[in-house]
Amino acid sequence: MRVTLRYAAQVRTVKGLGCEEIELSDGACADDAVRLLAASGREELRQLLLTPEGAVQPTLLLFLQDAIVPRGQRVRLSHGDTLTIISPISGG
Amino acid sequence: MPDQHLLTAEERAVYEWQMWVPDFGEAGQARLRDASVLISRIGGLGGVVAYQLAAAGVGRLVIAHAGNVRLSDLNRQLLMTHDWLGKPRIESARRRLLDLNPRLEIVAVPENVTEDNAARLVEQVDLVVDCAPLFQERFAMNRQAVQQRKPMIECAMYELEAQVTTLIPGATPCLACLYPEQPPVWSRQFPVFGAVSGTAGCLAAMEAIKVLAGFGEPLLNTLLTCDLRAMTFARLQIQKNPECPVCRTVENQP
Numbered sequence: 001m002r003v004t005l006r007y008a009a010q011v012r013t014v015k016g017l018g019c020e021e022i023e024l025s026d027g028a029c030a031d032d033a034v035r036l037l038a039a040s041g042r043e044e045l046r047q048l049l050l051t052p053e054g055a056v057q058p059t060l061l062l063f064l065q066d067a068i069v070p071r072g073q074r075v076r077l078s079h080g081d082t083l084t085i086i087s088p089i090s091g092g
Numbered sequence: 093m094p095d096q097h098l099l100t101a102e103e104r105a106v107y108e109w110q111m112w113v114p115d116f117g118e119a120g121q122a123r124l125r126d127a128s129v130l131i132s133r134i135g136g137l138g139g140v141v142a143y144q145l146a147a148a149g150v151g152r153l154v155i156a157h158a159g160n161v162r163l164s165d166l167n168r169q170l171l172m173t174h175d176w177l178g179k180p181r182i183e184s185a186r187r188r189l190l191d192l193n194p195r196l197e198i199v200a201v202p203e204n205v206t207e208d209n210a211a212r213l214v215e216q217v218d219l220v221v222d223c224a225p226l227f228q229e230r231f232a233m234n235r236q237a238v239q240q241r242k243p244m245i246e247c248a249m250y251e252l253e254a255q256v257t258t259l260i261p262g263a264t265p266c267l268a269c270l271y272p273e274q275p276p277v278w279s280r281q282f283p284v285f286g287a288v289s290g291t292a293g294c295l296a297a298m299e300a301i302k303v304l305a306g307f308g309e310p311l312l313n314t315l316l317t318c319d320l321r322a323m324t325f326a327r328l329q330i331q332k333n334p335e336c337p338v339c340r341t342v343e344n345q346p
Contacts, residue, residue, distance in 0.1 A: 089249065092135055
């Protein structure tokens, strides 16, 4: 299935683009998309997305369409979904 | 029918144009005048919040910010002036705010928010606007805002992006629901145009005005994200974390 990933904040900076489509296996969940993204880039991207143990960073905000993905829940994605990935910001 | 004696003649003259907003009016203006707001740091974002709230007629501002004015402040920190380089930021801000609104009561605190002073600062006000550049300051203020049941406008920016949401203890998530721990990669220095922090500041000020005056639809359970690179705006739905150690505890209190 194909899913659109939207990037914001430092994730966008490190990726160098705002969104892209990726191919995922049927039954994949939001965390799987994040892990696939982490594996596709530099170490800097991996550190933004994953803990040293390989879990999704607990401070990462994920939104499926317009609704937050509750932390720790396996939310399955469907073909055509949009997953927004926002790293935490506090610029003032 | 609003009480025609709520405001002085001068106040009525200054705020006439905004009192034409139908669901705001003189009663809303009187609520702003009687309100107090803490703004944590009055730099690129908080400075615009403070300026807009001073202009709108909020009666009392508690502003907290340490340090002296630097050259690198001046691309965005609109309350700082070139002639005040090397002198305390908080004093530059105080002067600029009073130039705009001499009726304003200001408590100028030359400190950043910490675990030690957060309770004392939050207890002085009706509402908090969180504009701090470091998460530890934001977390300290969030804990106090939740404990003291004070609304907090949460706003932040990075590069050409801005985010705003309104946190009401008991009704919405708190900051710790969104970020359960210190983010590992954030640093105090970040790319910023003043127009981006100013946009976030204006949005946050409008949220504060709506909550204080009791009109409009604040961003409850909603994170507004603004991408000024593409001029796209999104309303993203957020929710409480039932495991949150900060707001779960408070909600269990009678």
